[in-house]
Amino acid sequence: MTALRIGARTSPLARVQADWVAARLAEHGLDSRFVGVVTSGDVDQRALTQIGGTGVFVAAVRTALLEGRADLAVHSLKDLPTAPDPGLRVAAVPPREDVRDVLVGGRLAELPDRARIGTGSPRRAVQLQDWARAHGRHLEVVPVRGNVDTRIAHVAAGRLEACVLAAAGLRRLGRLTDEDADGSCRVVAGDGTLPAELVDVAVLLPAPGQAALAVEVAVAGAHPRLAEVDRLDDPGTHARVVAERSFLTRLEAGCLAPVGALATLSRPADGGAPQDLTLDAVIGRTVGSTATPTAEPLLRVQIAGPVSGARQLGIQLAQQVLSRLEPGQRL
Numbered sequence: 001m002t003a004l005r006i007g008a009r010t011s012p013l014a015r016v017q018a019d020w021v022a023a024r025l026a027e028h029g030l031d032s033r034f035v036g037v038v039t040s041g042d043v044d045q046r047a048l049t050q051i052g053g054t055g056v057f058v059a060a061v062r063t064a065l066l067e068g069r070a071d072l073a074v075h076s077l078k079d080l081p082t083a084p085d086p087g088l089r090v091a092a093v094p095p096r097e098d099v100r101d102v103l104v105g106g107r108l109a110e111l112p113d114r115a116r117i118g119t120g121s122p123r124r125a126v127q128l129q130d131w132a133r134a135h136g137r138h139l140e141v142v143p144v145r146g147n148v149d150t151r152i153a154h155v156a157a158g159r160l161e162a163c164v165l166a167a168a169g170l171r172r173l174g175r176l177t178d179e180d181a182d183g184s185c186r187v188v189a190g191d192g193t194l195p196a197e198l199v200d201v202a203v204l205l206p207a208p209g210q211a212a213l214a215v216e217v218a219v220a221g222a223h224p225r226l227a228e229v230d231r232l233d234d235p236g237t238h239a240r241v242v243a244e245r246s247f248l249t250r251l252e253a254g255c256l257a258p259v260g261a262l263a264t265l266s267r268p269a270d271g272g273a274p275q276d277l278t279l280d281a282v283i284g285r286t287v288g289s290t291a292t293p294t295a296e297p298l299l300r301v302q303i304a305g306p307v308s309g310a311r312q313l314g315i316q317l318a319q320q321v322l323s324r325l326e327p328g329q330r331l
């Protein structure tokens with residue numbers, strides 16, 4: 001039997017994610033090998049807001065699937081466009097990593113006033129500014145992009161006091177150490193480490209799908225054991241990301257919208273099967289002209305319902321948000 005070909009980007013994170021999936025496939029008796037795909041997002045260093053969002057990372061990998069150069073693709077779920085490709089199918093959403101964001105450079109509450117924090121994410125920017133406003137503090141959010149090392153290097157060199165990265169990526173790369181119960185930790189930077197904080201989701205709500213992987217296959221995929229890839233699915237994680245993403249889709253907000261969403265499962269006291277899904281979201285709104293928009297306080301919303309209605313839950317919450325937008329306000 002020929003090995004399953006796993007298509008993914010060639011970045012260090014994409015590679016460890018693909019290798020992680022390969023190890024899970026091996027546990028199910030499935031051999032695989034890595035097929036690296038270079039995407040336009042890897043070769044174009046302009047801001048993501050200019051080159052059309054994180055979808056650029058996914059498109060080339062999807063093409064490899066559709067052209068039969070790979071049997072399955074491994075994506076960071078938060079980078080997957082909400083629009084489905086008719087020739088493809090998400091075969092599995094494996095168990096999720098740590099959903100939190102990490103502030104690299106120190107603890108948020110202990111940063112000096114007017115500290116410069118690097119992030120290219122409007123979601124992170126609006127929540128950091130909301131926290132600063134609520135605590136009578138002033139932070140400067142500086143747009144940065146580039147891979148994990150580029151961003152951390154700005155902090156190590158003192159050009160920025162801090163930057164924000166997803167914990168999932170740092171953990172998968174083995175870059176997160178010395179973790180305390182209060183969220184204090186250290187992040188490996190070159191030869192040394194930097195102080196960091198695993199920020200509570202009450203302060204930084206993650207992006208829809210953050211810390212989850214999507215294992216995608218072509219509907220017309222021909223490998224004789226392709227259907228067995230479905231066994232990597234974790235139904236709990238899958239339901240959570242369906243709720244988060246249907247919320248984003250119904251808002252008609254893209255991956256660069258100032259929107260955080262996190263679904264959690266509540267387990268009954270007897271430890272039986274999960275019953276309820278709670279979906280929390282934060283939304284940044286602006287008013288005024290596109291050139292000089294004014295930030296409005298963040299909107300925070302929550303809804304709960306049965307796990308079997310995950311998609312509907314996301315849609316309902318989005319409708320609540322849209323009905324609460326006042327004339328002139330937009331996302």
Ligand SMILES: NCc1[nH]cc(CCC(=O)O)c1CC(=O)O
Binds near residue numbers: 054079169210211
């Ligand atoms: N937008 C880039 C991206 N896409 C996925 C991850 C890694 C973590 C994850 O799976 O959510 C990251 C880096 C980051 O946000 O720090």
